[in-house]
Amino acid sequence: MRISDTDILIVPGLGNSPPEHWQSRWQAKLSTARRVMQDDWQQPRREAWVNRLVEDVQASSRPAIIIAHSIGVITTVFAAEQIRGHVIGAMLVAPSDWDKPDLIPGYDLDFTPIPMTALPFPSLLVASQNDAYCDINRASSFAEAWGSEFVDAGDAGHINVESGHGPWPEGLLRLASFLSKLKLGTQ
Template identity: 55%
Template structure:
């Protein structure tokens, strides 16, 4: 699959991925990409965030590929049972937060955790760092195993966001292109 053949839905995490974040840059660069907007980027709510992902998927006019970062990753997992069968062709999941990290966010919906443990109904690839302050590699590996995701070890990469030096993240874009090619 090529980027031009699908609707790429960018699913940011808490705070919505600012202007220098790789998700925002990819959204600007990829002509078929658009952001899944949340009602409030600072209030993580399981049902609300999952419903927004589901609504964006339902509004798509082509096959969908999800690109989620941080809190957007469990939002995709929560949304998976709500998605129309066969519409989502794959999910590129990056730096999920651990469940303890979610519970530490002021005002976070307690129902956001625990994360679903059912396999995702579409192919997925989970990219995780060994030095993510919000999720241990072992936790990320456990999520990948539960969801049926291929796991990519990003090494010493922090939370794979702007603060960890991953503004443009060209290596991630190359990995994403490889993921698309296999769909």
């Protein structure tokens, strides 16, 4: 499959992805990529974030591939049934575990309980051994429940700028490998 045959939807996490974040860099490099924009990046609300993702997926002119990070992963999982048939695959990176009490003090988000049912499209979940926002065993449980291929990225933190993942070339290689397994029309 060629990227030009798809719409790549970049789904950032809390606070959006700054220009030096791998998601922003990939968006600039991938010709069919666009960011799912949210009205409030600092105080996300599940219904608003899910609705925006669903709208953007449905507005796609080609089969969609989602590349999500952190709470963007959780947004994707909540939206999964509504985007069935439009999304042909999702790369889910460093999910944040909002079922964990006080994940980030001061945030009272309505992203719980996190669904633990199979996704209706192929997915790849990349997680880190030392991510402060999601224990590796919990990430593995997500992958198993969602039917995702699981990749242990080692000690990679939250796989963001703060953990040294600006361009993240290893991630691009993972994406290319994942895309090579997808087929148009396969949900």
